[in-house]
Amino acid sequence: MDTLQFDGIPEFILAAQLGSFTAAALQLGVTSSAVGKSVSRLEKRLGIKLLHRTTRKLNLTHEGEVYLASCLRIMEELRGVEGSFLSGVAEPKGRLRIDLPAAFGRRHIAPMLIALARRYAQLDLTITFGERKVDMVNDGIDLAVRIGDLRDDPELVARRLGEQRLVICAAPQYLQAAAPLQSKADLLVHDCIIGWRSGLRKTWLLTNAKGVVEEQEVRVRHEFGDGEVMLQATLDGAGLCQLPTWLVAEHLRSGALVTVLDDCAGATMPIHVIWPHTRYVQPKVRVVVDALLAMAEQHSEVFGGR
Template sequence: MEDRFVGIREFVLTVEKGSLTAAAAQLGITGSAVGKSISKLEARLGVQLLHRTTRRIDLTGEGEAYLLSCRRVFEELEQTESFLATGHQHPIGRVRVDLPTTFGRRHIVPTLLDLAERYEKLDLDVTLRDQPVDMVAQGIDLAVRIGELGDHPDLIARRLGEQHLMTCASPGYLSRRGVPLSYADLFQHDCLTGWRRGARPAWLLKDEQGKFERHEVSARHELTDGDALLEACIRGAGLAQLPVWLAGEAIQSGALVPVLPEISGASMPIHVIWQKTWHMQPKVKVTVDALTQLAAARSDIFNAKCDAL
């Protein structure tokens, strides 16, 4: 019977080392032998995994997907062997985490770095973006999401807290342009918003029935980064709707002033989500546990409300 594992180790090492020669040196065989093993693997799978030229090796689309699966298998095997040898399951391998840009950079990445220092065999692969992503297709182990979650049967979610929004402006801007007193007044002001592909600029505001809905606003500046949005608001460029975890210090210092509190103050949940598998890998478990502990210890971030400032 054909050996289904022929070429897998050679394939992974070639990608990680960047060449057949480097992979061969690691394995103690010739570059030609490595190339033949990968060719046999491609023939068995019926797809091309690598684009090979005289100067470089690149993954094909199928190669990228197969590489993710191979790495997962190797990590599972290493963790199982570690458990058999020591009787304890230690987090081993690369944990792939997807985070909201500003929130992740400010409040999640430091915890992940602390975790990696604690576990020397735990490696990080962190992406920062504010667009939804298919975690299963892209091989992401866990993610932090702000907002309501859809129905995803392949994912598990744990609530960490909630994000509260507030509309605010600098004292200088308000003295120059006046204080808005109603939703209609917003159309007489310069509004600062985040940018979303294919969506009109909008804020979450309370309607006449007391429900928070998306209301279009006239945006003068659209900025994709939360810190840039905060800076623009502090410098008097306009009104902005900002999360309390981002604007709280500026409000406490007087650099920003809350406005329209009667129709602002929407909240949305913060979750950590991960892929549903028959066995929760130690690397995923310790990361989820660390984020849960962070949320419990930092209510000023994960449950900060406008009236608590």
């Protein structure tokens, strides 16, 4: 392996984190100009500019931010491997960034992760919530849970946790006051509550007579960018909503909500945990993946079985 490819990386990491060649030089025991020259050689080798230099402070370029995130992830992975060699036990340690679907993640996964971190004193969590597709490598995300079909990506590893089953439901008071609901075509005249998605068609996923899932146009009354708000509006009688069973099960049991169009409303969506492909899976990643798989096995009412 060409050792030159690592030249300048320690200097770059420290200078970027401290915002100063001088501060980095003090930690490394060299001169400020030596640090600056090392970073310049690294930039020349990469063919990109990593730092904006001013008389007061260093600022990362966009490419510098991406490169720094990759360098930090690799350094942490090396420390994890060395630590497991020294201790003989692959103890999960370090910061783990996990991106979760908003309502599902807050209700079901985040509490488990917090409990897991109490078991492992050196495991630190950064949990974010979002539904959008992310660039896990460039965004520095170690693990993500996603609901829906995944695109084929050789840079990612995926394990199926289960599936999300969708139902169409409404509060009894809404159904009593609304027009009869006998077929999916009636969704074009009813008040429908949907999740807000920029630029996407206003459709729900329904199954046809052959069991094939199709998109069905609906008449949109309200759009909300949060599943909990969608649920509350449905409970308040604001209209029909297509929601996952893990979100509405208790309200269906109590009668606060009732399902409609059951013969065509049972579409499902897979639930996966995904992480960047690497030859060495860090202990902090492995322990969370194992915990998620165990959770999915134990809570079929949430994950719909596997």
